[in-house]
Amino acid sequence: MPEWLMNTRRLADGTVVIEVRGEIDLGNAERLRGALADTATSVRPVRVVVDLMQVTFIDSTGIGALAVGRNTARSVGAAFEVRNPPPFVRQQLRMMGLTEAFGVQG
Template sequence: MTTRRQADGGIVVEVRGSLDAATVDALRVSLLDTLQSDRPALMIVDLTYVTFMDSMGIGTLVAGHEAARDIGTRFLLRNPSEFVHRQLRVTGLTDLFGLPSDPSSSRTYTV
C-alpha cells in the first residue's frame, strides 16, 4: 500500500493484493491516521490492484468512509475490479458506496 498527496491536496491510497484478516489492519490504520493527521478534502482509495476482498476488507472500507464523513472529507473508491464490485453488491453496500449496478459503467465511484 502506498499513500501520496496530489497537487490539489487530495490523498490517494493505492491498495495492492488481498484485503482480508491478514492485511486489513495496516489499511485501517493508514486510512484513519491519514484522515486524522492530514484532514484532506478528498481521499481516494485506489483498488486497481486488489485481487481479493473478504468481509474484513469491506469493513475496513466502511470504517474509512465513516471516519471521512465524520470530518467532512470526500471519500472515493477508484477502479474496483469486477470481483470487488461484486463483493460490495452481494453484501448490499453498493448504495452506501454510491456504486452503479453495472461495474463497467464507470470506474470511479463517489462514496
C-alpha cells in the first residue's frame, strides 16, 4: 500500500496548492477534509487547488472530503479546483457528476 502524504504550499498570487499522494480512503479522508476546510477558513486563499497527480485510489469518503473542501472554499469566496486527476480518479469524479463542479479540465 502506498504511503499517504499531503503537502501544502502557498503561491504568490494567494492560491494554496494541496498536493496529495497515495490513496484517499476511509483511513485518511478525514485528514484531507480537515486540511481543506482549515485552509479555506484560516488562510482565506483566493483559490484552493488540490493536485491529485500522485493519487492511486479514491473512494466515496475521499470524494466527500473534496466536496467539503469545495463547499468550504466557496463559502469564503475562494475558487476551488481539482487538478491532474489520474484516469481512475477522473472516472470516479465523472461517475459522480463532479468534474465540472471541481473544475477538472478535459
